[in-house]
Amino acid sequence: MVLRKFIISLNLAKTQLKDLSYGLENEKLNIFLTPEHGSFSAHDLTTQTSDFNYDLIITVDTPDLNSLGNLFHDNTEFFYQTTIINIDSAPNNEHFGQVNLVNFNLASTAETIMEFIEQIHPESLTPDVATSLYAALTVASKSFTSPQVTPLTLDKASRLVTMGARREEVVTHLFRTKKLPLLKLWGRVLARLKSDGSRKLVWSLLTPDDFIKAGAEEADLPGVVDELITGAVEAKTVVIIYERSPGTTLVYLHAGSGRRADELLKPFAPQGDQHTSRATITNCSVIEAEKKIIDHLRAAIPPLEQ
Template identity: 40%
Template structure:
């Protein structure tokens, strides 16, 4: 796979000193691992600042990834908040500040006159990043709260949009959208190619293995396997990746998985579905994206995998078809209705 935007992307990144990497809201291993790979690689390029933002309620499952501790909870949208004073008529003699409770007081003593409210204005310095890299987001709204809380940042900063979904609306200044790619990790590797450290290789191989269900999806081809071998040669910790992706379930997770398997149903041999109720998951640290991935792995011959669950007093359904995972609201209240819904989808 050749990334035709590679030159444009590398040129933009070469001219940028401060970079923000953002994964889609509630991402999977592919998006998170790729985001960390980008952050590690950009750090190797001696950037002044590299921030990676990931929002997910299931962060613990990503702890094994190199660079995980650098994931940010908040995005800095601007460097400074500026208070401007017009000193054309009255000069400033002294400046001080004081914090009283939750209030910051800035005190300016005039020289030879007085200041009025009309002399005061406010501004923000330039935004804190020169470029933003988004991963797996079909539109800006798919980034979730990081976009909602920082709209001006995203509207005023060049964006490199990396994805493999046909629904992507190409909102970036540069759009690297490759429908035949196995993963975001593969696209990332094809762009950066060089200076792949063992930590970067581990992140990319994690994304590749997770996105392909351990090389089982239809997009896998000889180039995919060659890419995996290159990452292993570069130092990717394959055994550690496999252990964390497929061999780590505590007792609570095993109990939840047991409920999922006990309710597993099959329709017309090519459709399987299961569900969890509110009582099943209330008060428990349930990794729903991870359960969906496990259900897919447990059903290698299924063309459609449906998973029903209750979240925030609403029933939702996650439908998987090869290469895609989609979330739908659902009003199905029993297994018979769910079977009907699965046929209609």
């Protein structure tokens, strides 16, 4: 993503430019300027940066700017100089935008977006948009089984169907169509599944070899987490511990009702929100990372009374 241009200006008051060429050498760009007569000097050159190519940022389901990770940290000037519309439904949102569309009383951000569109331009709620919002509602509510689902959520879902949302298409793509690599990876997760029933905690390990044998990619991990959440209905904390490379382990954690994923992973500098967060642990093996994470979670989550 190119946010702005770097501009090099050459003063041509003394002489015109006869030729311009450039070349790459040792990771440096050399620009060769040939004048019509005389010579150019360093005083003839000035540099500046252009305005940003974008004048608006829209964030969705983002509790704070730090949760955007490198996207924010590598472009802090852009974020601080550009208007932000912050759309969320989570109570831990820090209202960091110039415009904050944050409604804690709604079960999902999809509902916030739907209400906003209905207020400013209801004609935009075409069948395609209604289908997208219905899909977002379905995912966020775990097929409308989440404790956060309210009568308003169900009413919005019903109205989206009335607007032309293709419910069967959403169900087919979300639940009836699973890519073979994802299913293979899911099988490897189940083969190593562990649990702590007294804390309603389940977890599993994955290695790079698992991804190679399954033909899967790291981008498939959220889908695996969703499958584990759906399958482990009694679990309130679901963890996938993935060895990204030797000495580097990625941790995905989903927290159910009454628990916060970002708080549970707080000692490990997580990115994410109260529902799902991820963290990276370095300088240890995946087995050592597993022990570190699970020991911490067992200390942070009190056992349920039997």
